[in-house]
Amino acid sequence: MLMNVISASQRLSKSATSTTLFRHDALINNVYRYQSFNFCSSTNNNTNNNNNNNNNDHVKLKVPRVKYTNLLKYYHNYNKLVYSWGSGSNGKLGLRNDVTQLIKPTLIEDLLYDNITNISCCTTCSLFATDKSRLYGCGNNAYGQLIIGNGKIPLLETIQPIDEEFHKTIADSGKRLVQLTSGTYHNGAVYDDGTAYLWGSGNSGQVGAAKYARLQFQPLLNTKLSNLGTKQLALGSTFSLALTNDGDIYSFGSAMFNELGHDSEFTERVPKKIVTNYKFTAISAGYFHGIALTTGNKVVVWGRNQEGQCKPVESGMEKGCFSGLFELDLSGVNGKVIHIRSGSFSNYILTDSGNMYSIGSNSHGQLGVGDDFKFGELNHIKSIENIQMFWTGHQYVIAKDSQGRYYGWGSNYDFQLANEKRCVYNMPILLDNLSSIGNIEEIAASVTHY
Known part of the structure; x- marks a missing residue:
């Protein structure tokens, strides 16, 4: 990850609209947190920002009431700053338990002395990792998402280091964390030697434990995945x-x-190989569907298709619909696909020409094309040019263009777009509260928050 170093004086010169992000006492260190979205950023007033591609939401479901939180990360004094915004109870915003709603991104001061390199959110908590692979967390721990207390500590109202024993194991091995990611109530980590650990809710086998475990309180080394790399x-x-x-x-x-x-x-x-002739370079998961990019630049989708997130469905046949592996029709796509991501019930792709496309649910305007969209087909998001990167939440999307401006669309009922008006935006709008921050390196959002 490449980010420019910014001094306190440079940051204080930013627009007054961002004062909550740039308080003098918050400039001493570099970490700020936000919950339902996480992103890393760097700012340089004199040079062009680096644009980093991140390689890194039938039966009618009752989806829980969602609250959204965001996390943002900056470099400052060679550290990274993390910010948070949106809505979130139980301290998952990282700013004390009584802070449950933020319209503008706000600095999280507890991490100022830590060089945060990875951030992630599950539904009810936030996770942070340092350059030494040290894990911190805050929020609800009812499902063991925060690796602490073996079920006896249901809540972390402030950011705390989690699982000293696990940290010692990782530190002694010399491994470096390269990915920290979250599902609804389970989390995972990948290290530079190819080892994979998972923890949290395991009631459906999602942590990969051979024996049934409703909750996996300690990170489980998945031997099969680790041996494969x-x-x-x-x-x-x-x-x-x-x-x-x-x-x-x-x-x-x-x-x-x-x-x-x-x-x-x-x-x-136990992890089972998907049998196919494809080889893949990237994957993403929605609530109950998957999307993957192949070495031949094909996009393959599968799983729940009730919202048309995989392919067209005959009218009246949507309920209960799901799909096997299906190759999206890219004939109308301009450019080579360089980035894929899922929302809860939708999918998105970005090409090297800066064009972005969406498919699936548009219940909250999350396709970004207004009310006139093609069900079960890719929709071209034409109102933004030269998109460089994008991040997805439950029913909302944030995208960055080549000029360093940030746009958002979808649900903003919990201020997840950092916009003052609580409503649904079915077309992209400029997000001034994010654009004023600078170049964002990474945003991590969970499938849902509440």
Whole structure:
């Protein structure tokens, strides 16, 4: 990750609209936190910002009331700053338990002395990792998401280091954390030697434990994935995907919508390879569906298709619909696909020409094309040019263009777009509260927050 160093004086010269992000006492160190979205940023007033591609949401479901939180990360004095905004109870915003709603990104001062390199959110908590692979967390721990207390500490109202024993094991091994990611109530970590750990809710087998464990309080080393060499994890609601160094995808957890890609509704507790002739370079997971990018620049989707997130569905047949592995029609796409991501019930792709496309649910305007959209087909988001990167939440999206401006669309009922007006935006709007911050390196959002 490349980020420019910014001094306190440079940051104080920023627009007054960002004063809550740039308080003098908050400039002493570099970490700020936000919950339902996490992103890293760097600012340089005299040079062009680096744009980093991140390689790194049938039966009608009752989706829980969602609250959204965001996290942002900056470099300052060679450290990274993390900010948070949106809505979130139980301290998951990282700013004390009584702070439950933020419209503008706000600095999290507890991490000022730590060089945060990775950030992630599950539904009810936030996780942070330092350059020494030290893990910190805050929020609800009812499902063991925060690796602390063996079920006896249900809540961390402030940011705390978590699981000293696990940290010592990692530190002694010399491993470096390369990915920290979250599903609804489970989390995962990938290290530079290809080892993969998972923890949290395991009721559907989503942590990969061979024996049933409703809750996995301690990080579980997945021996099978580690022996194969793990490149990336993608965690959905109650299932998990793993991309190996050989370009294969392994899946485990629930299978009610074929989210495991095996054309079966049988739960898998041990990672099982998706049988296909494709080799893959990137994966992402929605609530109950998956999306993957192949070495041949094809986009493959599978799983729940009730909202048309995989392919067209005959009118009246949407309920209960799911899909096997299906290749999206890219004939109308301009450019080579360089980035893929899932929302809870939608998918998104970005090409090297700066064009972005969406498919799936548009219940909260999250497709970014207004009310006139093509169900089960890719929709071109034409109102923004030269998109460089984007991040997805439950029913909302944030994107960055080549000029360093940030746009958002979808639900803003919990201020997850850092905009003052609580409503649904079915077309992209400029997010001044984010654009004023500078170049954001990373945003991490959970499938849902509440």
